[in-house]
Amino acid sequence: MDIRGLFGANVRRLRRAAGLSQEALAERMGVDRAYISWIETGRQNATLLSLWHASQALNVRPAALLDENQVPVDDQK
Known part of the structure; x- marks a missing residue:
């Protein structure tokens, strides 16, 4: 799986765990819902600023968004 x-x-995992829709996460991050979809499907090369905004919106440390040990096997490609 690439970065x-x-x-x-x-x-996606943390958004679902928080009970948020893509639209709700997008609103918290100040981006469009489609941007969240592109991120979750790996089609968007997110910036460090996006990583920061996502971590703040999900109330997690930025490192949690890059943790290889937390991705379910079904989501690995």
Whole structure:
């Protein structure tokens, strides 16, 4: 899995765990819902600023979004 896929899978996992829709997360981050979809599917090369905003919106440390040990096997490509 490349870094975009890893980041996206962790965003999806943590978003779902927080009970947030893509739209709700997008609103918290100040981005469009489609941007969240692109991140979660690994099609968007997120910036460090996006990583920071996602971590703040999900109330997690930025490192949690890059943790290889937390991605479910089904989400690994």
